[in-house]
Amino acid sequence: MKKILVTGAVGQIGSELVMELRKIYGNSNVIATGRKTPPSDKLRESGPFYFIDVADLDSFADLVKKHNVDTIYHLAAILSAVAEAKPNLAWSVNINGLYNVLEVARECTCAVFTPSSIGAFGPTTPPDNTPQDTIQRPNTMYGVTKVAGELLCDYYYKRFGVDTRGLRYPGIISHETLPGGGTTDYAVEIFYEAIKHRKYTCFLQEGTKLDMMYMPDALQSAIDLMEADPARLKHRNAFNVTAMSFAPEDIAAEVKRLIPEFVMSYEVDPVRQGIADSWPNSMDDSCAREEWGWNPKYDLRAMCEDMVRELSKKL
Numbered sequence: 001m002k003k004i005l006v007t008g009a010v011g012q013i014g015s016e017l018v019m020e021l022r023k024i025y026g027n028s029n030v031i032a033t034g035r036k037t038p039p040s041d042k043l044r045e046s047g048p049f050y051f052i053d054v055a056d057l058d059s060f061a062d063l064v065k066k067h068n069v070d071t072i073y074h075l076a077a078i079l080s081a082v083a084e085a086k087p088n089l090a091w092s093v094n095i096n097g098l099y100n101v102l103e104v105a106r107e108c109t110c111a112v113f114t115p116s117s118i119g120a121f122g123p124t125t126p127p128d129n130t131p132q133d134t135i136q137r138p139n140t141m142y143g144v145t146k147v148a149g150e151l152l153c154d155y156y157y158k159r160f161g162v163d164t165r166g167l168r169y170p171g172i173i174s175h176e177t178l179p180g181g182g183t184t185d186y187a188v189e190i191f192y193e194a195i196k197h198r199k200y201t202c203f204l205q206e207g208t209k210l211d212m213m214y215m216p217d218a219l220q221s222a223i224d225l226m227e228a229d230p231a232r233l234k235h236r237n238a239f240n241v242t243a244m245s246f247a248p249e250d251i252a253a254e255v256k257r258l259i260p261e262f263v264m265s266y267e268v269d270p271v272r273q274g275i276a277d278s279w280p281n282s283m284d285d286s287c288a289r290e291e292w293g294w295n296p297k298y299d300l301r302a303m304c305e306d307m308v309r310e311l312s313k314k315l
């Protein structure tokens with residue numbers, strides 16, 4: 001049985017990934033870690049939880065050794081909009097944190113999953129059907145750290161044989177945990193506001209198409225990639241994965257179909273609009289489909305129906 005450690009376990013993806021991994025591999029085999037934010041009761045009560053800062057290499061290595069960890073899901077990261085406001089912090093968390101994780105993985109022979117992002121692309125990348133292997137010249141700090149992270153992970157694989165694997169996640173939509181400071185966050189906020197107030201003011205303008213994915217698919221993709229037969233993997237860091245691509249008006253129309261009084265208005269945030277404009281409209285994820293069987297279950301309509309159903313129970 002695998003012994004797994006998850007960093008960033010209190011974050012949007014991390015908190016749900018821990019619960020999913022615990023279902024599959026057993027509660028005590030999945031160690032959740034966070035830096036400062038207290039975990040939910042569900043997370044803390046279902047298995048081991050530790051506060052740890054991956055910047056502290058020795059304590060991190062001690063924890064990995066103590067639990068005989070063989071697989072690290074490294075999710076601790078600063079998202080795009082926060083990274084533009086605090087580039088220094090973004091470099092420190094996204095690069096130095098990853099470097100430490102890779103060093104410990106090398107020393108302790110662990111496999112490493114770490115997400116890259118649509119943010120690893122930039123304004124000179126072909127925006128439609130963006131290929132797996134293409135131009136990556138991002139103009140955001142988030143993007144710089146994501147490209148450097150992809151290269152660093154590939155380097156550790158080639159040079160030291162560390163089993164590194166990653167995904168270029170699009171915007172992730174979930175009814176459990178809110179994302180923190182990303183450009184794609186509007187596609188989550190819209191549901192909260194639509195259910196509570198029947199209206200939403202969107203910070204991206206009409207026509208801004210971006211790739212997105214519903215949380216169950218995001219979790220499945222990480223788990224499937226880490227379970228994939230390495231002999232089939234021609235790529236490692238990181239695979240394009242997407243489940244849907246839409247602009248604000250497309251998701252607004254779907255929400256309106258479910259909540260007829262819903263009205264959307266626009267108040268564009270130039271920083272996040274600039275970031276979104278530099279990212280692809282839609283990625284080609286055929287390499288993920290061919291090399292490890294990626295096949296998402298939720299499209300825009302199915303995701304919206306589930307989000308409205310689930311969130312209406314909670315709000």
Ligand code: SER
Binds near residue numbers: 079171185
């Ligand atoms: N959801 C992320 C962000 O907006 C993209 O990786 O920053």
